[in-house]
Amino acid sequence: MTMQSVAAGGGNNNSITLNGAEKYFGVRGHGVQALTPTTLDIKGGEMTILLGPSGCGKTTMLRMIAGLETPTAGSIEVGGANLWSNGNRNVDALKQLGMVFQEANLFPWLTIEENIALPLKLRGIDKAGRQAKAAELCKLVGISGFEKRFPKELSGGMRQRAAIARALSYDPNILLMDEPFGALDAITRDTMNGELQRIWMETGKTVVLVTHSITEAVFLASRIILLSPRPGRVQEIIDVPFERPRDSSIHKLPEFQSIVAHLRTQLEH
Amino acid sequence: MSEKNNNPSAEGPAQFPAWIGSLLLLFVFLGGWEAYVRFFNVSKLILPPPSAVGMQWIKFLADKNVWFHTGVTAWETFLGFILASILGVGLGMILGKMPRLERMLNPFVIATQVIPKVALVPLFIVWFGFGITSKVVIATILAFFPILLNTVLGVKSVERGHSEVMASINASPMQRLVHLDFPSSLPYILTGMEVGVVLSIIGAVVGEYLGGNVGLGNLAVREMNTYNTTALFAVIVHLSVLGFAFYAIVVGARKYLIPWHGSSN
Numbered sequence: 445m446t447m448q449s450v451a452a453g454g455g456n457n458n459s460i461t462l463n464g465a466e467k468y469f470g471v472r473g474h475g476v477q478a479l480t481p482t483t484l485d486i487k488g489g490e491m492t493i494l495l496g497p498s499g500c501g502k503t504t505m506l507r508m509i510a511g512l513e514t515p516t517a518g519s520i521e522v523g524g525a526n527l528w529s530n531g532n533r534n535v536d537a538l539k540q541l542g543m544v545f546q547e548a549n550l551f552p553w554l555t556i557e558e559n560i561a562l563p564l565k566l567r568g569i570d571k572a573g574r575q576a577k578a579a580e581l582c583k584l585v586g587i588s589g590f591e592k593r594f595p596k597e598l599s600g601g602m603r604q605r606a607a608i609a610r611a612l613s614y615d616p617n618i619l620l621m622d623e624p625f626g627a628l629d630a631i632t633r634d635t636m637n638g639e640l641q642r643i644w645m646e647t648g649k650t651v652v653l654v655t656h657s658i659t660e661a662v663f664l665a666s667r668i669i670l671l672s673p674r675p676g677r678v679q680e681i682i683d684v685p686f687e688r689p690r691d692s693s694i695h696k697l698p699e700f701q702s703i704v705a706h707l708r709t710q711l712e713h
Numbered sequence: 714m715s716e717k718n719n720n721p722s723a724e725g726p727a728q729f730p731a732w733i734g735s736l737l738l739l740f741v742f743l744g745g746w747e748a749y750v751r752f753f754n755v756s757k758l759i760l761p762p763p764s765a766v767g768m769q770w771i772k773f774l775a776d777k778n779v780w781f782h783t784g785v786t787a788w789e790t791f792l793g794f795i796l797a798s799i800l801g802v803g804l805g806m807i808l809g810k811m812p813r814l815e816r817m818l819n820p821f822v823i824a825t826q827v828i829p830k831v832a833l834v835p836l837f838i839v840w841f842g843f844g845i846t847s848k849v850v851i852a853t854i855l856a857f858f859p860i861l862l863n864t865v866l867g868v869k870s871v872e873r874g875h876s877e878v879m880a881s882i883n884a885s886p887m888q889r890l891v892h893l894d895f896p897s898s899l900p901y902i903l904t905g906m907e908v909g910v911v912l913s914i915i916g917a918v919v920g921e922y923l924g925g926n927v928g929l930g931n932l933a934v935r936e937m938n939t940y941n942t943t944a945l946f947a948v949i950v951h952l953s954v955l956g957f958a959f960y961a962i963v964v965g966a967r968k969y970l971i972p973w974h975g976s977s978n
Contacts, residue, residue: 510881512880542881568882611881
């Protein structure tokens with residue numbers, strides 16, 4: 445998988461660029477500016493965390509990158525291709541994106557396997573191909589043996605694993621995650637952070653993850669993009685140097701604690 | 714077993730399944746009816762005793778002629794229900810996906826809802842004749858509205874998160890309809906069909922009351938015209954059983970079509 449995506453990456457194929465991207469909800473002058481014009485490079489292959497309090501525009505930024513919100517002004521490039529052209533989404537750019545939401549959003553009438561392979565079904569891949577890919581992905585995300593179960597039979601953490609597998613099913617270069625573990629309990633959440641790091645290292649995808657948890661951000665991030673609210677804007681960009689794979693022991697490192705303390709001060713402004 | 718709380722039945726009076734209670738109530742009702750008729754010597758023309766109705770119904774079950782009428786009514790109901798389902802689900806999906814069109818048509822839908830449609834039956838008989846067509850049309854129209862309204866409600870109730878998944882994987886509008894809107898609406902559609910199937914029987918029978926010379930509705934009118942109240946009651950019993958069978962099929966379909974939904978448990 446790693447070799448494949450490196451080959452497919454070719455170079456800078458999995459980076460994201462925002463050029464003055466702005467989001468305004470409602471009529472200009474009377475609405476809410478969710479994100480001020482933002483210019484930003486998200487490097488390919490990195491784990492980038494968008495961190496900030498609610499209302500800082502982090503989710504809006506992610507949803508614009510995912511093609512779920514239209515930028516009011518500016519442009520967004522995904523893997524070198526413009527995501528929006530004349531108000532329409534560019535399919536070539538969209539194909540490189542996989543999205544994971546806060547809720548797993550699995551379809552309750554489909555089995556786990558069918559849920560994971562739904563994007564492939566829409567792309568006209570035959571049943572054997574879909575089942576093979578679903579089995580491979582179940583193994584990757586650690587839910588092998590649950591292929592034929594229905595979502596309601598799985599725990600919240602396992603459902604979110606299936607949602608990650610679904611987002612990876614068509615092998616996008618970039619995985620976008622909107623507070624993916626926000627609805628899970630603290631213990632499951634820690635496990636899932638470790639699992640996400642492993643999946644990211646095995647697949648070599650570019651990951652952009654939104655969170656409001658400082659420790660989650662510092663644990664996962666290659667880079668943290670700190671946003672501040674009213675109006676939403678990028679306040680600071682912080683590189684997180686710890687070696688991979690990281691485990692929970694890094695919480696005890698003085699350097700870890702100083703980054704956390706710094707971020708907390710910034711967020712309390 | 715010396716501990717009392719090990720035994721749930723020790724907590725109160727003996728528990729029995731609810732259906733036994735239903736059956737008991739039925740016997741109490743029938744017994745009361747029978748006793749009333751016998752004690753007050755009520756004329757058979759006004760209210761026949763349930764025992765006589767039961768005997769008459771058993772005679773019906775051996776009567777080929779009754780089965781012919783049953784077949785006619787069942788066929789009209791079936792056709793009307795199927796047509797109403799196709800039209801109601803089809804139009805409901807379209808209106809559910811096009812909120813502007815739905816808002817535009819809403820006053821007309823409400824207007825046609827509040828018209829007592831049964832009052833239009835003579836008109837349908839004028840338009841579509843005394844044959845089976847007029848009954849199928851009435852059955853269709855009565856069953857159509859609950860199916861339509863529930864389908865619209867189902868499409869509008871698709872979870873936002875599910876829609877966003879379809880948007881994020883770049884599904885076409887047709888793919889969304891087939892893979893999300895329809896399966897997600899099925900619990901609502903089936904609820905509409907449960908109401909609809911009962912109304913389509915009513916439509917067929919009312920049509921038969923007022924026009925033509927076949928079907929269980931027509932049989933009921935004929936028995937009434939000969940002042941055979943016992944037979945009329947037996948026809949009603951027979952119709953109830955037919956209605957129950959239709960209803961049971963639709964309700965039973967729920968378990969097979971939407972085993973994932975909470976309503977199937």
